[in-house]
Amino acid sequence: MSFIRTLHGDIKPEQLGFTYSHEHIVCRPPFWVEKGEDDLLLDDKEASLKDVLDFVHHGGQAIVDATAVDYGRDVQAVANIATEAGIHIVGTAGFNKSFLWDAAITPHLHEVIGGNFRTYKDWIEGSSINELTQYVVKEVEEGLEGTKFKGGQVKFGTAYNRITPLEEKTIRAIARAHHETKAPIHSHTEVGTMALEQIEILKSENVDVSYVSFGHMDRNPDSYYHEKIASMGSFLCFDGIAKIKYAPESTRIACILELVKKGYEKQILVSGDTARKTYYKHYGYGLGLEYIIAKWVPRFIDEANKAGFDGEKLVELFFVENPKRCFTFKG
Known part of the structure; x- marks a missing residue:
């Protein structure tokens, strides 16, 4: 039987609906707390809820919260937002990237994992691959950080243009957790590398x-690189929408349409990775979670139609049909 695992239970894939495939909703990453980077702390549940409600107002139905354990999740707050906003939220088990692991482990997590680990690096270094695997399996099958809210995907990450030994260790742990749980896998690639x-x-x-x-x-934004990944059957997540400091929207849309031209439209996901106060409307007056569904989607449809494609059909694929397949537990 195929299903998608949300924080509030398993649903049929066709129930997921219009989905952002990579966001962060409420989190206080220990690394950024220690660095004093307030902009990277999404620490006001009510402000986050207002942005989620904006997304729902425009027709949004689901969000994949890609916040892993080392990025300071507030599982209960996100689960409450799912209930209050009336949407599906998929949680994430697993790990992020190595430079975040120098931060001290929070007391709550100490209670969950046990041991004498001071930092996330200590934990990953001092645990076997199979011990890390079993931690991730438990988050998928029992609940995230000891809560009742289960993870709906497993995640790993790597650094810019390199994979450290500890990152390889987490990749192998996630691979084994995937085999045991059948959970879909998400990869963080630093700057897409x-x-x-x-x-x-x-x-x-x-x-x-x-x-x-x-x-x-x-x-x-390397179309040859994108094609190589797509040719292996994987999904590609274009999750930097609205971040003009990295590239204009024209560049993102051109890369997406290039994949469509090559026949990979069923492997594309779109989201915002909205992980700063200044990106959120109700924290820092930013474009907010409503931007993609309310502003970017109409622009994409217009550009796709002008390029000879059916823009509305592509939007249905990127935000409904592709997430429905990507986030499904199969077999």
Whole structure:
């Protein structure tokens, strides 16, 4: 039986609806807390809720919260937002990237994982691959950080243009957790790099990479690279919408349409990775969670139609049909 696992239970894939595939809703990343980077702390549940309600007002139905354990999740707050906003939220088990792991482990997490680990690095370094695997499996099958709210995908991440030994360790743990749970896999690629190298490691763990979505593909606007990843059957997540400091929307849309031209339209996901107060409307007066569905989608439809495609059909694929397949537990 196929299903999608949300914070409030398993649903049929066709129930998911219009979906943002990579967001952060409420989190206080320990690394950024220690650095005093307030902009990167989404620490006001009510402000986050207002942005989610804006998304719902425009027809949004689901959000994949890609916040892993090392990024300071507030699982209960996000679960409450799902209830109050009346949407599906998919939670994330697993890990992010190595530079975040120097931060001290929070007391709450200490209670969950046990041991004498001071930092996330200590924990990952001091645990076997199989011990990390079982932690992730527990988050998928029992609940995130000891709560009753289960993870609906498993995640790993790597650094810019390199994969550290500890990151490889988490990739292998996630691969094994995927085999045990059948959960879909999400990859953080720093500035869109190292996806092909990640795939080599996953294949060495006998992972079918059609179960994997690769994040931040628009940070590396290289159509040849995108085609290489797509040709292996993986999903590509263009999740930097509205971040003009990295590239104009024309660049992102051109990369997406290039994949469509090559026949990979069924492997594209779109989202905003809205992880700063200044990106949120109700924290820092930013464009907010409503921007993609209310502003970017009409622009994309217009550009796609002018390029000879059916823009509305592509939007249905990117935000409904593709997420429905990507986030499904199969078998």
